Amino acid sequence: MITTVTANLALDVTYRLDRLTPDRVHRARSVRQRAGGKGVNVARVLRRLGYETRVVGLVGGATGEAIRADLDAAGLPHELVEIGGESRRTVALVSDDGQATLINEPGPGVADREWAELGEVVRRVGGRSAAVVFAGSLPPGVADDGYARLIARVGARGVPTVLDTSGAALRRGVAARPDVVKPNAEELAELTGAVGPREGARVLRDLGAGSAVVSLGGAGLLAVTDAGSWRAEPSRQVSGNPTGAGDAVVAALAGGLVTRAPWPDRLREAVAASAAAVAAPVAGDLDEQHYHRERGAARVRALAGQEESHGTGSHG
Amino acid sequence: MITTVTANLALDVTYRLDRLTPDRVHRARSVRQRAGGKGVNVARVLRRLGYETRVVGLVGGATGEAIRADLDAAGLPHELVEIGGESRRTVALVSDDGQATLINEPGPGVADREWAELGEVVRRVGGRSAAVVFAGSLPPGVADDGYARLIARVGARGVPTVLDTSGAALRRGVAARPDVVKPNAEELAELTGAVGPREGARVLRDLGAGSAVVSLGGAGLLAVTDAGSWRAEPSRQVSGNPTGAGDAVVAALAGGLVTRAPWPDRLREAVAASAAAVAAPVAGDLDEQHYHRERGAARVRALAGQEESHGTGSHG
CATH class of the missing domain: 3.40.1190.20 (Ribokinase)
Known part of the structure; x- marks a missing residue:
């Protein structure tokens, strides 16, 4: 569970x-x-x-x-x-x-x-x-x-724990050493003032996060972990409702903490869930077809540099 | 009661x-x-x-x-x-x-x-x-x-009864002979196809309404009754929230059915309540100052012509 x-x-x-017209009366077609x-x-x-x-x-x-x-x-x-x-x-x-x-x-x-x-x-x-x-x-x-x-x-x-929040709650939260944090690029930049998501992810790990997975919207994910760093990208762009995309990533990352799958597999799953969430009409739903296609087609590539490790080694 | x-x-x-901006996220200051x-x-x-x-x-x-x-x-x-x-x-x-x-x-x-x-x-x-x-x-x-x-x-x-509705519910409703109906000018024109509110009010009386009081927005009221016809106007224009103005008129007219006050007094009360409702921030509230001033200052004048009477004589 x-x-x-x-x-x-x-x-x-x-x-x-x-159509929404400010200063007018509207009859909702449905609620x-x-x-x-x-x-x-x-x-x-x-x-x-x-x-x-x-x-x-x-x-x-x-x-x-x-x-x-x-x-x-x-x-x-x-x-x-x-x-x-x-x-x-x-x-x-x-x-x-x-x-x-x-x-x-x-x-x-x-x-x-x-x-x-x-x-x-x-x-x-x-x-x-x-x-x-x-x-x-x-x-x-x-x-x-x-x-x-x-x-x-x-x-x-x-x-194991996943934290998905922003601002002061995130800054204070990482100090409690959650296993995974998942900011989006804007939240991360706002919090850390870092020039790029990779640097920002390192800052979060320095503050206590085990792994940092940054969502980059349609461009996919950046993961910085004890085991290495990766970029994960969907095979194609999906148009639709982006509201639940980040939540789908969090779900996949939580699942990865349970299965202990290798990070590239976790990230492929996260990209697939995210794309399938965008393709579904309502936040929390997944489009089956997009999900299964991206699980096979999402690209994950390791990023050079072992400087990611912060040496505590306790996080998964 | x-x-x-x-x-x-x-x-x-x-x-x-x-400020409301379509296609954007807003944080409500209050609800x-x-x-x-x-x-x-x-x-x-x-x-x-x-x-x-x-x-x-x-x-x-x-x-x-x-x-x-x-x-x-x-x-x-x-x-x-x-x-x-x-x-x-x-x-x-x-x-x-x-x-x-x-x-x-x-x-x-x-x-x-x-x-x-x-x-x-x-x-x-x-x-x-x-x-x-x-x-x-x-x-x-x-x-x-x-x-x-x-x-x-x-x-x-x-x-005694007052009916304030529109469309088919109003058309069918007047047949049950309510004592007062209070359409606004647009509802009346839509329903009766009449060229003006006075003609429209006569149509509603012909259909069964005892008295018809037409709200004309900031211009006041037109009343066509067995006892005669009147125009009632506020002494000055009030800016504010017009949402509850019609409801205030209905309340005053219902009160008039109970007190059996002469029609000019009922209409003065209705104009005062309406102006006081516009001046109050929320529908259902009245601004005391506007209410008391307009009760004294609203102008009511009788309209010529006895052709208003539809001869049944049973309505008040």
Whole structure:
């Protein structure tokens, strides 16, 4: 079982419109809502890849009820901590001209007691997991070392971890020595000020991350690990919905921590899942055809230079 | 007690943004949600005008729960019929440049059994009311004569009624002889094909309406009644949020059915409530200062011509 922890669970509400015109009244053609937040999308992809999953996170209010109900309806097992605040929604206005306009709610504040309760669930459920994924932003009111503390709890029990967040939560989080971090190139540049993703990945490893896998959008992935460094690229460009691509990469990397497959195989799997996510209409889904093609066709090449190793040797 | 019946109750969700840019990601500065639908706004204004109210309507799902909770929090008494579908939301994106972009969900379908249950509540609660207001659109699945049947039930018990809807629901509704109908000029022109609001108002009376009060936006009201015809105008233009202006007019007209005040006084009250609603930031609120000023300052003048009377003489 792989556990995904999403501190900031959301209800993703998608409206279909003919066209969005500011300052006008629109009649939505359809409305669709489902549980969201990065960790939920990671869990959806993990299940498609054949793993058992457990969704862990914080929910509250009527929106929290709707999140819980959708996880049940989707058959995604969960252990959720009830909070006093109202869970956040994201609103997507998708129009026939291909535009997607997003409105993100700030999300509820989380009390210390509620965060401590989440820590207990992470310790208990994470302790009997094959890997634990921490994904998404921290909610308002949670200290920047929120993920770091959770990672430390799980890491102390020898369970491998993946961290996918940004900003201060990432900077503080890597200090707890997660096995894999997966920033995208912009998040990485913003955090490290590094001139390129490879240098940025090295900075994250110096700060404590075992391996750093940087997503480069349609150009694929860059991985810097104890075992070497690689560039992985899809065989062809896929047009579609990029929203869930990063979550699909995280799912594949978490799976790799469980299978202990060689890094080139993990990266091929990650590129395939990412391309298949872009080709699927909704975040968390995979397009089977793209997935199977890219698993065979994605290119992975080793990068020269042994200077990547930071010598601790403890990370997988 | 004045009962307001809102078949299509809603949860009004308002996001504050810096600026809405299609195809971009936005972080909402704030989110506010409250029970909505025309009848709820009418009830809010009625309460401000000093009347006891009862909100009657259909709610369902988690959104229905949120509507119910907000009515409770607002201290608005209600008798709601639970339906199998999920209540609709309206989403308003309000930006600092003064733009308001609205997205309306289509709303849940309503089963015959659920509509019949609403009819029972309307009969029971409406029968002991001083007046009943029917406001807003009919939900999907309800026949065009939905309001007509409800009005007939209440009218049979001698309780006066106000109807504020549009299209086929209005055309069929007037046949049940509501005491007052309040279309706006566009709804009226669309329905009757009449060249002007006065002619359109006469058509509605010919179809069965006791009195027709046409809202002309910032220009005020036109009333055609058994007792004569009037134009009522605010003393000055008010800038602000016009969303709840029509609901404020309906509230004042319903109050007039209870007090039996002379029509010019009712219209002055309606113009004052409308201006005060425009000056208030949220639909259902009234700006006290504007309200009191316009009650004294609004101009009402009788229109020549006795041809308005359609001779049945039974309506107030």
